[in-house]
Amino acid sequence: MLKHCLLSCIFVLAVASVRASPTPEEALQLYPGTAPGSEHWQRTETVALRDDGTQVYFNVRSPEVQVYLPPLQRVNGTAAVMLPGGGLRMLSIGKDTQEIITRLNEQGIAVFLLKYRILQREPDSKTSVANNGPIKWPKLDIRNANANPSPNAEALNTVLKLAVADTQETFKLIRRNAHKWRVNPERIGIIGRSAGGGVALATYMANQMNARPAFIVSDYGPSLVDIRVSADAPPLFIATETYHGPVTDGLLQLAQLWREAERPVELHMYSVPSFEMPPTFWLDRLIQWLGEQGLVDS
DSSP states (O other): HHHHHHHHHHHHHHHHHHSSSOOOEEEEEEESSSSSTOOOOOOOOOEEEOOTTTTEEEEOOSSSEEEOOOOOOOOOOOOEEOOOTTTTTTTEEEEHHEEEEHHHHHTTTTEEEEEEOOOOOOOOOOOOOOSSSOOOOOOOOOOOOOOOOTTHHHHHHHHHHHHHHHHHHHHHHHHHHHHHHOOOGGEEEEEEETTTHHHHHHHHHHHGGOOOOSSSESSSSOOOOOOOOTTTTTOOOEEEETOOOOOOOOOHHHHHHHHHHHHOOOEEEEEOOOOOOGGTHHHHHHHHHHHHHHHSSO
């Protein structure tokens, strides 16, 4: 009996490990050569590994798409472009991102993780932030849900535009391979985490027909541009932390703009320290919500 229990526990731990570390089917360079707009960038892309296994990328200049496909028996045609966060200065891809990918794949959703272009800079010597108590956030004057803390930073504005271009190109890549990857071109959405949410919303505002998201999910990712909600705006799902300063202030405004336009929107706030809201808080509800939008089989 004890041997059976031990074997069962080992099996459960093995399954949990697999669930936490999905493996991409493919990793594709987004452009055949140098990405347009960054021809003169010189810094070399580097990656640092945190103690918890999180990969932190610096100086991304050759965007890459990692393709995570659901099991064949679960495929439903829905897809999501996943945009990691990092303040447009780095890209952080860790176990939370992996957990989201795994859960979405289990629901039949294909996920395309995009390493988009970010600010060219000297990498930080540290890859983690010490927990020194609650963060004292500055107060921003937020209008039109634009919570960009550095609206006049030319270099950051440039990489935001390039990140949007990379997201648009990812939509084109998915559409070109829709049959191969079993994706319905009308059911491609965006999931943005932190600054990735800002890229997602800027992509929506760019209003390029071939890159219009079928849905938008923001994981504490406020808009970095002025928002005007169109009459056909996609369903919007927001999860954030109650006291995440201007991030939450901007997201509250964003939800209100969607509400005033009478477009589908759902907002969840959790009273946890900034950057400590795990996807487990909201993933189950997200999947239910996607089902309510007709994007996941009930």
